[in-house]
Amino acid sequence: MKSRIMALAGVLLLVVMTVSFVGCSKADSDTIKIGGVFPLSGPVAVYGIEAKNGIELAIEEINAAGGVNGKMLELVGEDDEGSPEKSVNVYKKLVTKDKVEYIIGSLTSGCAAAIAPLAQAQKVLMLAPAATLTSITEAGDYVFRACFIDPFQGTVGGRFAAENLKAKKAAILYDIGNDYSIGLYENFKIAFEKAGGQVVAAESYSTGDKDFNAQLTKIKTANPDVVYLPDYYGTVALIAKQLRAQGITAPMIGADGWDGIIDNAGDEVLNGFYSNHYAADSTDPQVVNFVKAYEAKFNSTPVSFAALAYDCVFLLKDAMEKSGKTDATTLKDTLKDISGSYVTGTLSFDENRNPVKSAVMMEIVKKDGKLTPVYNATINP
Numbered sequence: 001m002k003s004r005i006m007a008l009a010g011v012l013l014l015v016v017m018t019v020s021f022v023g024c025s026k027a028d029s030d031t032i033k034i035g036g037v038f039p040l041s042g043p044v045a046v047y048g049i050e051a052k053n054g055i056e057l058a059i060e061e062i063n064a065a066g067g068v069n070g071k072m073l074e075l076v077g078e079d080d081e082g083s084p085e086k087s088v089n090v091y092k093k094l095v096t097k098d099k100v101e102y103i104i105g106s107l108t109s110g111c112a113a114a115i116a117p118l119a120q121a122q123k124v125l126m127l128a129p130a131a132t133l134t135s136i137t138e139a140g141d142y143v144f145r146a147c148f149i150d151p152f153q154g155t156v157g158g159r160f161a162a163e164n165l166k167a168k169k170a171a172i173l174y175d176i177g178n179d180y181s182i183g184l185y186e187n188f189k190i191a192f193e194k195a196g197g198q199v200v201a202a203e204s205y206s207t208g209d210k211d212f213n214a215q216l217t218k219i220k221t222a223n224p225d226v227v228y229l230p231d232y233y234g235t236v237a238l239i240a241k242q243l244r245a246q247g248i249t250a251p252m253i254g255a256d257g258w259d260g261i262i263d264n265a266g267d268e269v270l271n272g273f274y275s276n277h278y279a280a281d282s283t284d285p286q287v288v289n290f291v292k293a294y295e296a297k298f299n300s301t302p303v304s305f306a307a308l309a310y311d312c313v314f315l316l317k318d319a320m321e322k323s324g325k326t327d328a329t330t331l332k333d334t335l336k337d338i339s340g341s342y343v344t345g346t347l348s349f350d351e352n353r354n355p356v357k358s359a360v361m362m363e364i365v366k367k368d369g370k371l372t373p374v375y376n377a378t379i380n381p
Contacts (some may be wrong), residue, residue, distance in 0.1 A: 037105030154187025
């Protein structure tokens with residue numbers, strides 16, 4: 001009997017020690033993990049690499065200044081290759097294995113839409129840096145974004161074409177299998193026609209297509225003043241080359257998916273304009289400091305995906321400092337009332353946790369023999 005009691009006491013002591021150890025390690029942890037889901041490989045890898053860089057820079061700066069509420073930030077990032085299915089897989093890994101309570105990502109609308117319902121169901125705070133599809137934040141109150149949404153971005157393109165370029169006729173070539181492309185097309189058309197313009201051609205293609213000459217022949221016949229190309233930089237680079245080869249000289253207009261195109265195209269993208277979240281050549285002190293720090297660390301000029309991801313980290317930081325807490329539920333309640341000045345502009349959230357902010361139009365020009373996006377105009381909500 002005595003040996004049994006001693007054995008039982010030993011087991012109880014081991015249990016108590018184990019619980020105490022686990023409890024202390026979690027409670028006393030001096031690190032706050034931030035999950036990251038982004039495409040580091042695949043067709044839109046530029047977006048993911050830039051976003052990861054932006055997050056790392058923000059974390060480095062915050063930690064160098066003492067962290068958040070005395071704790072250091074740590075990025076736990078995963079590559080989703082730009083695939084919605086893989087986004088789900090890496091999301092599950094981050095939440096179940098790495099035990100993250102907040103995720104920055106993913107970058108494209110399709111990937112972000114795949115994980116948003118999961119984040120809501122599991123009460124994981126999600127900040128989508130650049131996913132512009134409207135329905136993403138409709139998943140619920142744990143889902144936020146740092147970028148403007150497709151209706152506004154499409155509207156910006158339509159207004160810019162009519163008001164700034166004085167276009168009367170527009171042609172549109174879009175991906176019929178891509179929600180991002182479809183949403184932009186629809187809202188560009190509405191805004192352009194509302195401003196008195198006429199859409200003289202609207203042609204489509206399927207995701208992965210490489211030959212657009214049949215559609216471009218029809219567009220050339222319509223003789224538009226502008227051509228709207230709402231897709232990602234890789235596809236736009238292919239279209240632009242074929243478009244110019246057909247002798248179409250009209251200005252091309254696009255959206256934030258063009259960001260990164262100057263490294264993937266030639267002079268055919270000159271006379272091209274696209275809506276974006278910030279201008280790297282801005283004289284705003286916050287932008288100047290960010291660009292300077294990014295260039296020093298990564299030896300390249302940051303595109304909007306870096307700036308948006310950088311802002312996401314600071315939004316989390318501000319919510320943590322304002323609330324004094326780090327749990328996802330408190331942070332989502334605090335975040336909805338956050339407003340302030342960030343690299344991508346002065347920001348506040350609407351009732352659907354979408355930011356209210358302006359957009360800039362960038363123009364692709366040649367400076368010192370290199371393709372360069374430069375600020376052209378600001379379009380307000």
